[in-house]
Amino acid sequence: MLHHWKNLLPLGLLLLPLSAAGFRYEAPAISPETESGFEEKPGWEAETFAVAAANPLATDAGYQVLKAGGNAIDAAVAVQAVLGLVEPQSSGIGGGSFLLHFDGDSVQAFDGREMAPAAVGEGLFLDDNGEPLAFMEAVVSGRSVGVPGTLKMLEKAHREHGALAWETLFTPAITLAEEGFxxxxxxxxxxxxxxxxxxxxxxxxxxxxxxxxxxxxxxxLKNPALAEILRQIAQHGSNVLHEGAIAEDLVERVNTHRNHPGDISLDDLAAYDALIREPMCTPWLQWEVCGFPPPSSGHLTVMQILGMLDQKAMLEAPLDNGAPSGGWLHQFLEASRLAFADRNRYIADPDFVDAPGGDWNTLLAPSYLAKRAALISSDKSMGNEAKPGNPGELDVSWAVAPSQPEYGTSHISIVDADGRAVAMTSSIEQAFGSRILADGGTGLAGGYLLNNQLTDFSFVPEVDGKPVANRVEAGKRPRSSMSPTLIFERESGELMGSLGSPGGAAIIHYTARTLVALRDWGLNAQEALDLPHAITLGDHVFVEAGRFPEETLDALEDYGHKITLRELTSGLQVIMRQDDGALFGGADPRREGVVMGD
Structure with missing residues (x-):
């Protein structure tokens, strides 16, 4: 699939690296935002380029890189390096990422997902009696740490597409780590x-x-240990994290952990490779939506939900009093239940699990989605009775995995002056990951946090004698919900937007609802992000507290949905191209993110 961009520069001009002198970083005087959990944001317009990230300091780093002549990949490296410093609870060099990149002609999917060490097996999260560990007992342990992949992935993307020198892109994070933020x-x-x-x-x-x-x-807060680690990465590349003293420190901290030591090795770190996968690009009326393939479940599940909604006649107007209406939410939640049932049976690392019928697109076939949509009642919720469908033949009969928690992540969206774009979602899984801080053996204060991504595997390897697709296996990448998304106009192939969100399994709901609001409801990027959330992962419906009219909640209960009020702290970032060609970006009012551009 080709996407042409009218302002694409000759390829040779894109790949000429600039010297370190080509980028002069100035630390901005940015103060923390208010304590509010929901802060109205204006949306931001830009003529030529824009960057959206979860923290103003990270956004500013990407902005300065773009101003200095860097491209979308350059900016992503700088943004992620700063996020690991100022938002360490969500992402960093100790975790993994998925990155979609549009180079003006085609889309690539860079897979930096963590990997299970060679020594682990199906019983990683079972106790001596063969019973699953309590979730948090597994999280806060050495067993939960997967081989990190973010740095390897960014380096691979930069080698192929970067414009500025790799070394210069860590200047913002090193400066802030040394001088403090x-x-x-x-x-x-x-x-x-x-x-x-x-x-x-x-x-x-x-x-x-x-x-x-x-x-x-x-x-x-200064972080001298991270400054030193990043300085070495800037000078010598990603191998600094995967070989030598910093790698040895990581292995020691995991394998000597006081609570369920892990079994990661220097060979695991040295053997890790980021992958380039074929993106999944799915027609959706006038748009083509490109997302990440397995081991992400994000794109498949999002597009299943949207495909089922397109098969159903609307029960009532989708918006009511500035919020999604009860009738629309009923259909959205029911489609979500059906899509998650398929997700929990079929989707896992494609190097270990075959797609139904040999092609993941069987899950998105219109005829299959029509059958699934027909299961949605116009007046009654199916509750936790949603079952997986049969989209295609399987060599192995997979069990439906039991539900378990998913958390974390941060999202970056970037469109540069030449129309190239990035949608990158990055994670260490839970807030603060495995709660293991590593200083790289520097002996300095601070450092970086290690992930707990292996808890994204099913703790239970089989159910009723059938294997679970997303069970733990050596060298396997755990299934993810991360949903970095790029949108194109189908007829012209022009880039329309970049978006994504943190939020664990709820990433799927946040992304799907945002796409509907952007395409069907006439809302701009910021208006779409301001809408309240409602999600379900099976039985109960979690509704964003204080954001819906009482009549909407009453309507959902009349359909039979079991309502629980709670915070739903998405962190959506969206950049969309407007009809006049300018860019308009939105940042989630529930978090500290902003959009910057020129």
Missing amino acids: KVSPRLHQSLASDEALRNDPLAKAFYYQGKDTPVATGEM
Whole structure:
């Protein structure tokens, strides 16, 4: 599939690296935002380029890279490096990522997902009696740490597409780590509410200053250990994390953990390779939506939901009093239940699990989605009775995996001046990952957090004698919900937008609802992100507290949905091209992100 961009420069001009002198970073005077959990944001317009990220300091780093002549990939490297410093609870060099890149002609999917060590097996999260560990017991342990992939993935993408020198792209993060940054309310609140992180000696000394009280909002925090690690990565590349002293430190911290030590090796780190996969691009009326293939379940599940909704006649107007209506939400939630039932049976690492019928697109076939949509009642919820369908033949009969929690992540969207674009979702899984802070053996204060992504595998390897597709296996990448998305106009092939969100399994709902709001409801990027959320992962429906009219909640209960009010803290970032060719970006009002551009 080719997507042409009218302003594409000759390829040779894109690949000429600039010297370090071509980029002069200036640390901005950005103060933490308010303590509000929902802060109205204006949306941002830009003529030529834009970058959206979860923290203003990270957004600014990408903006400065683009101003200096860098492209979308260059900006993504700089943004992610800063996010690992200022939003360590969500992502960083100790985790994994999926990145979609549009180079003006075609889309590539860069897979930096973590990988299970060679020594682990199906019983990784079972106790001595063969019973699954409690979820948090598994998270806060050495067993949960997968071989990280974010750096390897970014380096591979940069080698193929970068314009600025790799070394220069870490300047913002190194500068902020050395000079300090103001702790944001979100970081402070995350530290205050997490009991497990302070049990790690390095983390307690750094983030709690050896006490029980976390660093305060607005306090200047320096991270000299991370500055030194990033300096080595800038100079010598991603192998710094996968070989030598920093790798040895990672292995030691995982394998000597006080709670269920892991079994990761230097060979695991050295053998890791980021992959380039074929993106999944799915027609959706006037748009073509490109997303990530398995091991992500994001694109398949999002497009199943949207495909089923397109098969159903609308029960009532989709919006009511500035929120999705009860009738629309009923259909959306029911489609979600059916899509998640398929997800929990079929989707896993494609190097270990075959697609139904040999092609993942069998799950998106219109005839199949029509059959699934016919199961949605116009007046009654199916509750937790949704069953997987049969989209195609299978060599192995997979069991439906039991539900278990998913968390975390951060999202970056970028469109550069030449029409190239990035949608990148990055994660260490839970807030603060495995709660293991590694200083790379530097002996300096601070460092980076290790992921707990292996808990994205099913703890239970089989059900009723049938294997679970997403069970733990050596060298396997755990299934993810991350849904980085690029949108194109089908007729012209022109880039329309970039979007994605954190939020664990709810990423799928957040992304699907946002796509509907953008395409069908006439909302701009910011208006779409301001809408309240409602999700379901099976039985109960979780509704964003204080955001829906009472009559909408009453309507959902009349359909038979079991309502639970809670915070649904998405972190959506969206950049869309408007009819006049300009860009308009939105950042989720529930988080600290902003959009910057010219």
